[in-house]
Amino acid sequence: MNVTCPTCAAADETVAVREALLDSERALDPPTRELLSMPSEPRSASGCAIALFVLTGLFGVVGLSALRSDDDGGGSSDAAYQFGHRYGLLLVAAVLLGIGLLVHARHRSRQRAATAQWPRTYEQWQRLHQVWRQTRLCRRCHVAFLPAAALRPDSAASAAIPVAQFPQWTTALARQDEHPGAPVTSD
Numbered sequence: 001m002n003v004t005c006p007t008c009a010a011a012d013e014t015v016a017v018r019e020a021l022l023d024s025e026r027a028l029d030p031p032t033r034e035l036l037s038m039p040s041e042p043r044s045a046s047g048c049a050i051a052l053f054v055l056t057g058l059f060g061v062v063g064l065s066a067l068r069s070d071d072d073g074g075g076s077s078d079a080a081y082q083f084g085h086r087y088g089l090l091l092v093a094a095v096l097l098g099i100g101l102l103v104h105a106r107h108r109s110r111q112r113a114a115t116a117q118w119p120r121t122y123e124q125w126q127r128l129h130q131v132w133r134q135t136r137l138c139r140r141c142h143v144a145f146l147p148a149a150a151l152r153p154d155s156a157a158s159a160a161i162p163v164a165q166f167p168q169w170t171t172a173l174a175r176q177d178e179h180p181g182a183p184v185t186s187d
């Protein structure tokens with residue numbers, strides 16, 4: 001469905017921004033692509049820390065089940081061997097947990113350093129994505145806009161926004177919902 005552009009009042013060159021980005025026949029120039037693209041999804045924990053926590057869990061479970069079993073360590077009477085046999089896996093789990101916590105703490109502090117950046121959380125990113133999905137582009141005028149009722153049933157059509165201002169404009173629209181009292185979907 002084509003929507004009338006607020007600048008040229010025609011609909012023949014308007015297209016949803018996400019479709020314009022996918023259109024390989026009329027590919028957008030790289031600077032425009034960059035301005036119109038969604039920022040990448042933020043991650044709440046680093047993949048490295050998650051992998052370490054998963055390994056910790058695995059070693060912990062295997063270590064505990066080894067402790068519970070009545071295995072006497074192959075009959076060896078050597079105390080060090082007995083200790084290693086019984087608690088080795090749990091020790092590995094503890095070391096992995098320590099490294100995982102360190103990696104996670106470093107990731108968090110780097111995130112705090114980038115506080116000015118938005119969106120930071122996955123929830124914020126989703127809000128931005130909702131706005132972004134509704135945006136339209138007029139190829140003729142090189143402007144973006146939102147049709148009436150795009151975000152809410154009663155929302156008016158937006159003015160035409162130059163593509164250069166697209167990231168700031170969509171971010172500002174998405175952040176409007178951050179104010180308390182805004183409708184929140186509950187589960």
Ligand SMILES: [Zn+2]
Binds near residue numbers: 141
């Ligand atoms: Zn236009």
